[in-house]
Amino acid sequence: MASGPLDIPLSDLLARAARGDEPAWSTIVHAYTPRVFGLVVRQCGDRDLAEEITQQTFVKLVVQLGDEQGYQEQGRFEAWLFRIAINALRDELRRRQRHARPMDMSDADTDDDTNAAWRASAARVSDAPEPLDNLSRQEQIEQLRQAMASLNDADQQILHLRHTAGLSFPQIAEALQQPLGTVLARAHRAVAKLRKILQDQLTPDT
């Protein structure tokens, strides 16, 4: 799902971009930059870092596009694109050794003060002014973001890939290089946790 409908089929754009066609490449960049940036900034909570990672992602993309050992168009472009972005963010966070940790799938159930601070930072990211006539809805959203912050990294990542990047579950599984069943189980568990937290927080006192 691009930010806007593409007038030209994606496969044609990719083929032209692989031959160095700048208009085709520009169309791809403009179509996917919002989603890549949106995902990265949700994950790291740092707009400057998200800009840098987004740019790195597209630099890697153009280098590998059409190469024998790079991407070959098989209808899996989005999964490949977001995998590049996820890996770039993880590598950059490791390199910087910041408090904001990379998405570590091995210790997905751990929690500590650093992780909590990072989640809180990510949850604070908001891009729309709060409409006065929708205050309760906005409050629900803030409650949901806080509930999201209590999830482990892997569960958050799956929900971000699903609802921020707009990937299907097979695409998420491919981007994370995990079995589809594992991804579905994590998503189901994350939603169940969220539902319980929201019920506790949003349901009127009983």
Add this chain to the structure above:
Amino acid sequence: MNEHDPILAPDDPLQSLLDEALQPVAPPPDLAGRIVAATRPQLAARRRPVLMRIGPVRRAAMALAAMIALAIGLTITLRQQDSTTHPTNNTTVVGTLDVETELAQLAMLPVALDSTIDREMDLLRLRIDLAAAVDADDLTPDPLRESILEWESSLYTPDTLF
């Protein structure tokens, strides 16, 4: 956003809440343009021919390999010319001359006149007589003279006369 979500039903309130809460944060308006500008060199590289995309080190190695192959080929060619071409030419010239002389003499035999053959035989006989006169004082058997006399006598047998 997710019309066929196996986790959340389309009418689940949490579905729309998640979509709204996690919607992408808008990037800076000029970010895509900056990315296009930043990736312009890499994009231009894609327009170069395949050979031009090869790195300088690998290109130098390929050129060196080509030069070595060319040098080996030239050496083999020159050695073949030295060992076969020139001797073959010399032999051919000398051999050709010898063969031509022989062929000319053979071609003349069938048409030679009897007088010519007689004259040749007379000259040969004279040379034998001269050789015999020189060696007249020598009484030791001379294999050469005996073979010459034997050959001379064979010329006058009826079977060998024309």
